Amino acid sequence: MKSTVEQRGYRFGPERRVRKKREYDEILGANRSRSDGRLIVFLAERSIAGEAETERVTPPSRLGLIVGRKVGHAPRRNRVKRLVREAFRLLQHELPAGLDIVVMPRPEAAKDLTLTEVQESLKRLVQRPLPAPRARKKKYGRNKSSKNRS
RNA sequence: GGGGGAGCGGAUGGUCGCGGCCGCCUUCGGGUGGUCGAGGAAAGUCCGGGCUCCAAAGAGCAGGAGGGUCGCUAACCGCGACCGGGUGAAAGCCCAGGGAAAGUGCCACAGAGAACAGACCGCCGAUGGCCGUGGCGCCUUGUGCGUCGCGGGACAGGUAAGGGUGAAACGGUGGGGUAAGAGCCCACCGCCGGACCGGGUGACCGGCCGGGCACGGCAAACCCCCUCCGGAGCAAGCCCAAGCAGACGGUUGCCUUUACGGGCACGGCGUGGCUCGCGUCGCACUCCGUCGGGUAGGGUGCAGGAGGCCGACGGGCCCCUCGUGGUGAGAUUCGCCGCCACGAAGUGGAAUGACCAUCACCGCAGGGCACGUCUCCGCGGUACAGAACCCGGCUUACGCUCCCCCCACC
């Protein structure tokens, strides 16, 4: 991860995606969301549990997607996900680093989105500074037993 | 206008990206070059299989599925051809298309009658009564008897042709016949039977002979006959890592053997409905069973082909299908055909893309204008839809193109 600063490309590999159900639960459980007419965005500071050695560089932000069945059939859901991924990829140097961002498009607006619209919404919703972490409201706590054990 | 079949599923270029495999480089983070990367339905999950596990996949019962014939197939509720039936003017389309004289059950309402049926209206009333009347005969001259007629009514009775009811009324049409009618008789059609003749692998078809007809419908009602089906499913299963918490039950019998062991019985469990049979355990505590607790990470399964051969089990060779490129004959070109080379999605918070330009196709209507659609400019659109172990089908959704057939008009 030493080449983060000089790496100016627009790559979008697996290190920039949220991949585990546990990670999704943590990000949604932080319950810091904001939305506009198109998107709902959940934000969390990126946890660095795995890295034991001290890191002086903040890791890049990661993207996660939730596109429900109300958006439409599979090709339409794929289209929405690809648009959001592309917007994140092109904006990755303008957005703040060290965040986990989970994007959930609104079903009613997801019918006919364009790339520029998604870019606008994403930039506006993510670039504002984070509010203080609030208490978790167990709204998305599907596995509360595991949470209580830990 | 109607009907049948086949094909395609936008093209090219640019910029920025994603995933697999191979080669090279690497400071092991990655870089770089090449190559491949959604569908005809990938869909619904409606059938059939492969594969995996249940030790093996056995028998019977139950349950389920299929049902004209002959082929194709690994198999099928699939496909093809044919047979029979229905429908349409035709091309064509549709058919769960075995059995209703093995049995059980059902056929509401209406209607006279609904399953070895029935007589409401109507028709008739030949025959026998009844009433009226005419002729003849008898003697006991009467409101007489007998006999032969005519007429009437419709009492007994005959009838099932017609009306009417119904989804369905115990063959149809025509003629004869009759009091009126009726397969009562006859002709043709239909139906039934035949161990018959001819054709066909067969379903069946054609004929011949016999029978006046006896046999309503429903089996997507129970059922009978024939055929097929053990159960679960890639979240199957196998390996690694991580993690948790254990508790309870089982401590047999007989025979045989010096003993190991074997046999029978009994009990638990498994064989995902039951029985048999089979397997397994029964002094093992490292075994069997019941209940409870933990994990949701990684790898593999995992990829042209349900073709073949060989293998020292790592794989190799050949064949087939499709794609791309090259080449040969022919040809104006393309395609078809032959040969050679290379290739054959494999994700998994889930890749196969995003944006732009030009072209193609379709539509809109404003301007130009020959007033119709040519094209220049403008605007909008380009269907249905996304692999999740794989394959063969079915069904459903959907844009366009082409070919063929039938009918009508010119």
Next chain:
RNA sequence: GGGGGUGUAGCCCAAUCGGUAGAGGCAAGCGACUUAAAAUCGCUCCAGUGUGGGUUCGAGUCCCACCACCCCUA
């Protein structure tokens, strides 16, 4: 992905064996009682059975296809 189930008035839910069209309750409306309301009583209204075919004389019921929703599954 795989396996299974359900669908009848606005809501909950009945309908022997298929029988000519659907019971009940809540809700709604009207009336009575009441000063008014609640409760109660009476009356009324509301379905063509998720959709489309087929079998049958006749289908909510039997069969097939499709649609929507729900549940289970390492």
